[in-house]
Amino acid sequence: MDDAAALAPDVPAVPQHSSGERYWEIDAIRGIAILGMIFFHTLAALVMFHVIVETDTFLKYYNSYVFGTAIFVILAGCSMILRHERMQKKGQTDRDYYVTLVNRSLLLLGIAMLITIVTWMAYRIFLDTNACIIFGFLHMLSISMLIAVPLLRFKKWNLLFGLAVIAVGIFFIPAFSSPEWLFPLGIHSAEFLLHTPDYFPLFPWTGVLLLGVGLGNVFYPNGIRGFTLNYTPGKILQTVAKLGNGTITLFIYIIHMPVIFVILWIFSALTGIGYL
Numbered sequence: 395m396d397d398a399a400a401l402a403p404d405v406p407a408v409p410q411h412s413s414g415e416r417y418w419e420i421d422a423i424r425g426i427a428i429l430g431m432i433f434f435h436t437l438a439a440l441v442m443f444h445v446i447v448e449t450d451t452f453l454k455y456y457n458s459y460v461f462g463t464a465i466f467v468i469l470a471g472c473s474m475i476l477r478h479e480r481m482q483k484k485g486q487t488d489r490d491y492y493v494t495l496v497n498r499s500l501l502l503l504g505i506a507m508l509i510t511i512v513t514w515m516a517y518r519i520f521l522d523t524n525a526c527i528i529f530g531f532l533h534m535l536s537i538s539m540l541i542a543v544p545l546l547r548f549k550k551w552n553l554l555f556g557l558a559v560i561a562v563g564i565f566f567i568p569a570f571s572s573p574e575w576l577f578p579l580g581i582h583s584a585e586f587l588l589h590t591p592d593y594f595p596l597f598p599w600t601g602v603l604l605l606g607v608g609l610g611n612v613f614y615p616n617g618i619r620g621f622t623l624n625y626t627p628g629k630i631l632q633t634v635a636k637l638g639n640g641t642i643t644l645f646i647y648i649i650h651m652p653v654i655f656v657i658l659w660i661f662s663a664l665t666g667i668g669y670l
Contacts, residue, residue, distance in 0.1 A: 417619055418627055418635045420469060420476065425638030427466040432650050434459040438591075439654045443668035463531070463594075464602050470535060471552075471606020472614065473640065474542060479617020495543050502536035505648065513591075516655075520670055523589075529578050530592035532647070537578070538600040542607055553608030556601040563598025 440446045474495060481491050510533075514526035527533075545552055567580040574582050580595030587593065613620055627635065637643065662668040 416480075416639075417476065417614070418632070419623060420472065421635040421638035422627065422631050423465065423638065424469050424640075424643055425634035425636070427462050427469070428637055428643050428646055429634070430462040431459070431466070432646070432654075434462070435651055436654055439651070439658055440668075443658050443662055443670060445658070445668040467535065467538075467599060467602040468606035468609060470539070471542065471603040471608075472610035474539065474546065474607055475610030475614055476617050478546075479614075482617075492543060495539060499536045499539040499543075502532050502539070502644075505644075506530065506532035506536055509648075525589045525591060527592045528590045529595065530590075531594050533578070534594035534596060534599045535603070537596060538603040541596075541600055542603055545604065546607060549611040550608050552604045552611070556604030556606075556608055559601030559604060560598040561601075563595065563601060567595070567597045 437446070437452075441448045441452075446452070477494070478488075478491050481494065509527055509530065511526075514524075517523050517525045542552075545555060548555070563580055570576075570581045571583045572581065574586060576582075577586060578596055580597040637646065658668065659670075662670075
């Protein structure tokens with residue numbers, strides 16, 4: 395460790411141009427994205443509890459959530475590139491890298507299926523409806539990561555692949571409303587959206603992940619920061635960056651909505667403000 399690092403113990407020990415380390419800027423942006431997600435999901439919960447009204451103005455404001463989600467997915471793609479260099483630094487092979495990515499994707503898919511079951515039970519118990527998260531964020535992210543694994547070798551070309559998938563999702567897929575069992579691709583009827591509160595189809599969202607893979611190869615070639623960042627994060631940004639650590643982010647994602655729901659349920663019961 396150099397003298398500058400020794401004199402600044404509060405600054406994360408992340409080298410400017412080294413391999414195998416976490417980059418604070420990636421974690422910080424992811425941390426900001428997860429905080430934004432909590433904020434927007436809180437707004438959605440307040441609408442569910444009839445505390446605030448879902449007006450056209452509100453919907454325009456809430457739709458900016460898509461932008462924050464896109465950043466989150468792009469970072470997930472970028473992180474797939476950074477993981478490779480970190481694992482090589484530990485002496486692990488390319489096979490280990492791909493196996494790790496597949497296992498992580500399958501873990502996320504398992505969590506996503508559990509969320510489907512839990513939300514189905516919750517909607518039946520509390521709202522007496524058959525709604526549930528059928529194909530939500532983690533469903534999309536896990537399958538998109540599996541799709542991206544064999545495409546990682548194309549490096550920067552994933553930018554074009556991503557743009558192509560996004561274009562298909564925006565301009566082609568909406569023309570179809572059946573067969574509805576293809577809903578993971580984005581093919582569904584208008585009624586389908588009434589039965590799922592969280593929906594992220596593979597088209598265009600897999601394209602967003604592939605953009606992240608491509609951008610990761612542009613800005614972090616071989617998993618190493620390819621640009622100079624002459625900035626030392628302050629304590630607030632350091633804290634946000636800690637929230638952006640992948641494992642912590644996943645934990646926050648899993649628990650934040652149940653916590654918000656329970657808090658609002660207790661608040662409503664105690665004050666009489668809001669109802670389900």
